[in-house]
Amino acid sequence: MMRSPLAILIDTNVFVAAEAHAEGDHAYGPAAAELLRVAAAVGFRICLSAATVADVSGAVGDVGARRRRALRKYDVLPQAPVPAAVRAVFGHPDRVQHRNDMQMVATYATGVAAFLVSNDAQLRSRARRSGLDNVLSLAEGLSYLGTLQAPRLLLPPAATRVEALEVNIDVPLFDSLKDDYDFVTWWRTKVVPERRDVLVIGEPSAPDAIAVLKDEEHAPWEPGAPSRVLKVCTFKVSEDAQGVRRGELLLKSVVEYARERGHARIYLEVYSKREELVEWLPRFGFSHVMTKQSDELVYAKRLVPVPGDPPLDPLQHAVTYGPGSVRVERAHIVPIQDRWHRRLLPEATDQGDLFAGTEACGNAVLKAYVCRAPTKKVKPGDVLLFLRTGAGPSHVTAIGVVERTTRPADVGELVSAVGTRTVYSAAELAAFCEEGQTLAVLFRMDRRVSPTWRLAELHKVDAVHGVPQSITQLQPEGVEWLSSRLDASR
Numbered sequence: 001m002m003r004s005p006l007a008i009l010i011d012t013n014v015f016v017a018a019e020a021h022a023e024g025d026h027a028y029g030p031a032a033a034e035l036l037r038v039a040a041a042v043g044f045r046i047c048l049s050a051a052t053v054a055d056v057s058g059a060v061g062d063v064g065a066r067r068r069r070a071l072r073k074y075d076v077l078p079q080a081p082v083p084a085a086v087r088a089v090f091g092h093p094d095r096v097q098h099r100n101d102m103q104m105v106a107t108y109a110t111g112v113a114a115f116l117v118s119n120d121a122q123l124r125s126r127a128r129r130s131g132l133d134n135v136l137s138l139a140e141g142l143s144y145l146g147t148l149q150a151p152r153l154l155l156p157p158a159a160t161r162v163e164a165l166e167v168n169i170d171v172p173l174f175d176s177l178k179d180d181y182d183f184v185t186w187w188r189t190k191v192v193p194e195r196r197d198v199l200v201i202g203e204p205s206a207p208d209a210i211a212v213l214k215d216e217e218h219a220p221w222e223p224g225a226p227s228r229v230l231k232v233c234t235f236k237v238s239e240d241a242q243g244v245r246r247g248e249l250l251l252k253s254v255v256e257y258a259r260e261r262g263h264a265r266i267y268l269e270v271y272s273k274r275e276e277l278v279e280w281l282p283r284f285g286f287s288h289v290m291t292k293q294s295d296e297l298v299y300a301k302r303l304v305p306v307p308g309d310p311p312l313d314p315l316q317h318a319v320t321y322g323p324g325s326v327r328v329e330r331a332h333i334v335p336i337q338d339r340w341h342r343r344l345l346p347e348a349t350d351q352g353d354l355f356a357g358t359e360a361c362g363n364a365v366l367k368a369y370v371c372r373a374p375t376k377k378v379k380p381g382d383v384l385l386f387l388r389t390g391a392g393p394s395h396v397t398a399i400g401v402v403e404r405t406t407r408p409a410d411v412g413e414l415v416s417a418v419g420t421r422t423v424y425s426a427a428e429l430a431a432f433c434e435e436g437q438t439l440a441v442l443f444r445m446d447r448r449v450s451p452t453w454r455l456a457e458l459h460k461v462d463a464v465h466g467v468p469q470s471i472t473q474l475q476p477e478g479v480e481w482l483s484s485r486l487d488a489s490r
Contacts, residue, residue, distance in 0.1 A: 006044045006412050007075070009108050010035075011118030012055040012100070014138060015048060019070045028119065031138050035117065038145040042426045044114075049107035050079040051100035082106040086130045105130055114416040117141040125275035134419045139239055148415070148426040151343060159199045159253035164192045164212070166204040173207060173238045180271060196233070199253050201246050209237040209246040211254050219265060221290040221298060229300075230258045232268035235277075245364040245420075251284055252323055252365055252445075258303060259324055267300040284365065285320045314381030318401035323365055323446045326401055328483045331383040331474040333464050334369065334441075338390035341397070343423045344369060345386060348398035348448040367400065368421035369441045370414070370432055373471040378405050383482065384443055387455065387468060394467065395452040399486075400443040407439055414438060439471075453485075 010018075014032050021029030036046055053076060056067045082090075082102060086109055090102040101120070105127045108116040115134045118124055127135040136144060169187055177183040191198070191212055202208035212234040219229045232254060237247045258266050268286075270277050272295055281299045290298035303321055305311070312320060317327040336344065344367060369384075384400040408414040411433045415426070417440045422429070432438045458464050463478025474482065 006042075006415060007047050007113040008039055008044050008115045008117055008141070009047045009049060009077075009104075009113035010052075011104060011116070011120060011123065012052040013119045014117055015052055015056075015070075015074070016067065017119075017138075019067055028138055031142060035138060035141050035145065038142070038149055042145055042148050044145075045075050047075045047077055047113050049077055049104045051103035051107070052076075054096075054100055054103075077107055077112060079103065080107045080110050080112075083109050083130075085109070089126045089130045101126070105132070108132060108135075114412070115141065115144070115419075121276050125279045128279050134416065136420065137239065140420060144420045144422070147422055147424075148429075151423055151425055159201050159209075159211075159250060161257075162198050162200055162204050164196060164198050167198060167200065167207065167210065168205045171206055173210065173236060177234065177236060191233070197257070199250065199257065201250055201253075207238075209250045211235050211250055213254070213257065215261070215263075219267065219300070221300070227265070228263055229265045229267060230254075230261070230263040232266060235268055235270075247280065248284075248364040248366065255303065255323055264304050265300055265302050267298060269296040269298050271295060272297055283319075285322065314383070315401060315403065316381075318381070318444050318446065322401065322444060326383055326399065326446050326486060327381075328383050328479055328486065329381065330377075330379065331385060331479055331482055332375075332378060333387050333396075333458070333468045333472045333474065334371075334384050335387045335389050335394070335468045335470070336369070338388060341386070341388045341391075345388075345398045345445075345448075347445070348386070348388075364421070365445050366403075366421055367423075367443055367445055368418035369400075369443065370418065370424060370429065371439055371441075371471070372432065372436050373439050374437070375439070375471045375473075377473050378402055378439075378441060378471060380404055383446075384441070385453075385474075385482070388452075394455040396449050396455075396458070397452050398448050399446045401446055403442045403444060405439060405441050407437060408433070414440060418442070 014035065017026045017029045017032035018036050020026035021033040039046060048071065053071065056064070056071060059067055080103070083106060086102060086106050090098065090105070093099050093102060101123045104123065108127065109130065109132060115136055116127060116132070117136050117138060119138045124135045124137065164187070169184065174183060197213045199211040199213070200207040200209065211232055214231045214233050216229050216231050219227065235250065237250065254266065267289070269292065272278065278297060284301070286299040286301045288297055289300045292298065303325065305321060311317070311327060314327045314329050317325065341348070380402050382402045384402060385396045386398040386400065387394050388397045406417045408417050411430045414429050414433055418424070418429070421442065455467065458478065461477055461481040463474050463481055464472055
């Protein structure tokens with residue numbers, strides 16, 4: 001099925017869990033074993049770094065002997081030099097475990113594998129801060145490989161507003177919060193009696209993710225400014241749900257909530273030890289604005305530009321103020337067949353309402369569109385108008401902003417390029433490559449268009465001529481029309 005070899009590098013903790021599964025004595029042994037099974041079925045080889053060999057060599061007794069024998073089943077890689085970007089993050093660690101972590105990340109940095117899977121949150125954060133993509137937890141790795149094997153069209157419900165008293169706080173989702181502070185007292189004396197709005201993904205009795213929201217008159221880093229701000233008191237995603245992009249869906253829901261209520265800014269407080277969240281937030285326009293004495297970092301995001309500030313370039317504008325805000329300089333019509341539309345843009349279908357309905361595998365902010373368009377005109381920051389075809393009259397249903405494009409030489413490069421954004425199976429990605437030159441467009445979902453725009457409407461304003469069969473750049477008249485339409489919708 002695949003002509004290009006694909007590989008996943010697994011950390012020592014995943015290796016140990018998978019090997020312990022047969023003995024039934026590891027908490028995530030079943031998940032690790034399933035990861036290896038699905039990876040093999042899809043066509044990936046499983047690699048171990050020299051750091052894992054070093055970790056395993058220290059184990060004693062029968063367990064150590066079994067683990068050392070198990071190394072023979074894997075593609076064990078030699079030690080790799082540590083690049084400067086990795087050294088800058090790790091420094092000169094004095095602990096053996098940290099040196100092994102650095103070697104693990106250095107091995108992955110060579111490009112020997114398309115993905116790194118580790119259940120060590122600190123290692124994942126450091127790998128990402130080293131500039132590396134496709135660094136996954138075990139849950140994320142399982143979700144990604146599951147999509148490559150067979151994309152799932154329907155997943156649990158999208159974000160829903162509920163009463164705080166409906167939420168069961170005696171579930172593992174809240175355990176880490178209870179370790180940080182007196183969460184139960186806060187919930188029962190503040191959240192419930194004040195009837196703060198709560199967004200949950202999943203059932204309130206066992207939520208996958210939750211956000212607790214509070215309307216405040218002043219921002220803590222600007223106490224004198226009379227500007228309403230939305231505080232995200234709690235933003236928590238279950239580890240088991242991280243692989244299905246629940247964090248992006250929850251954040252998108254929070255932003256939509258804030259826009260509906262006229263908030264110009266959102267902020268949240270996070271302990272510095274939550275490295276993954278600290279690393280994740282800036283990808284979606286949050287910046288560090290304040291540090292409290294309790295070692296809590298305050299991260300804030302604007303939803304609209306400050307009057308008088310110089311404009312940002314279109315991509316940076318989308319990151320800083322979006323989703324829900326774009327700056328149009330160039331735009332393209334992207335015709336997308338109904339069968340792909342339902343998978344890639346579920347929120348733009350009739351059943352994909354943000355706060356009620358069904359969520360499909362593409363319901364996230366960061367997405368990837370794959371096609372065989374010959375165009376070289378699509379650039380970072382360009383606006384994409386997705387034109388749904390094959391389901392009645394063609395109509396624009398969704399708007400995205402280009403992050404980058406790539407033309408992979410083979411399916412291995414394509415799989416690496418789309419990464420966890422994929423809504424395509426491995427067989428479908430292979431088919432794209434086999435049929436000709438392939439274009440992968442990585443983009444940020446900005447909004448659904450409701451009501452949709454008929455193609456005839458774009459013809460009337462000379463935005464585009466004829467019926468686009470491939471990605472087509474909008475005429476200058478179309479860019480002007482699009483800008484005015486989006487301005488009017490704010």
